[in-house]
Amino acid sequence: MTDSDDSVRQSEPLAESRHVVVIGGGVVGIACAHYLNLGGFRVTVVDKSRIGSGCSHGNCGYISPSHALPLAEPGALTKTFKAMLKPNSPMRIRPGLNVSLWKWLLKFSLRCNANDCNQSGRAIHPLLTSAMQLYEELVDSFHLNCEWTRQGLMFVYENQSAFDSYASTDELLRRDFNEPAKRFTKAELLDFEPSLREHVVGAWYFEHDAHLRPDRLLESWRDSLLERGVEFVEQQALTGINEQDGAADRVLLSSQTIDADEFVIATGAWTPQLEKILRYQIPIQPGKGYSVTMPRPQVCPETPMIFPEHKVAVTPWQSELRLGSMMEFIGFDSRIDPKRLRLLTEVARRYLKSELPTEFSETWCGWRPMTYDSTPVIDRCPSFSNVYIAAGHNMLGLSMAPATGKLIGEMISGKPTHLAVEPYRADRF
Structure with a gap:
């Protein structure tokens, strides 16, 4: 058994008397609670709704080291503007008089260059690779019932030029991040995944990616x-x-208070709403996404796949299929637009042979915590000596959660961190 296995299986009794309150019961908050518990802390997790009911619940369940590159990449602005001209674009931006969103969009646009793209990638990728290893240990050691599968992830194309142009991204991921993809010709793709229609031209396959059911992960982990x-x-x-001499000693909740020694803010897209409480601003914008879940069709894909030309993701599970997409910067609008759900199914039918069910098990929308550099904040809050922030994981909260939780546990314990934490500082903005 390795040292890592020992740390997963046994809690340390060293910090038993210290109490940590984690605000936020999504996958990042749960991961923080897990590693703090292993460190011997007494832990309380607080959520404004139900544990695991936020963005962690309805995503497509990818654990993807291949997703190392940020949204702000060379050419991203041109692609975004072109996409927004289409009536059924997955991207929607409605800034109105939202000054913080205008500032966010400006800073995002300034990072759409090769140097900043690579800088963000070097911050993102270590979290992804660490989390992949930690998930393997977690699922095995704690028997988490979440349909964990190392089935890989495919990017499937129907346009030859778009398919060919991905070769430059593959070269970058291969060279700088050791994340090579297999190039499937049309014949190879249809042989590997016969659920696809024959008009597809090829795919890029990241065989080392994994997927799981996020709702069952949260239930089992809780x-x-x-x-x-x-x-x-x-x-x-x-x-x-409540503050005493620069340190927090109590959190005030809707109808109660909790005293503790340390505090973790893992509130995702809602973090900016705590600016007055934290006395610190984190530039996170809510990026609204949608998903629909349905019974498995008769001919179901076995491999998770993304259709990059339409920005739709497909995840097969044991008894269901989930489709997910969209990025809407429109604030906290909780309405589920039927047109957006219809777009998901129309795109899926365009690629998949089987007739999809017309009755859905679940329709969902949620808000991803988007930072303009695609990198989370994992750091002590500058305005308190004992409050830590773990937020801003963009579309990769599930993929980054264990590594984030382990870093928070190490910081609060005063131990050396297993990853360099400089890229995740709160004061970098």
């Missing part, structure tokens, strides 16, 4: 933490933090 003594408080929003 149950594991409950058995290990972690406490959960639901339906309680953070309304204030």
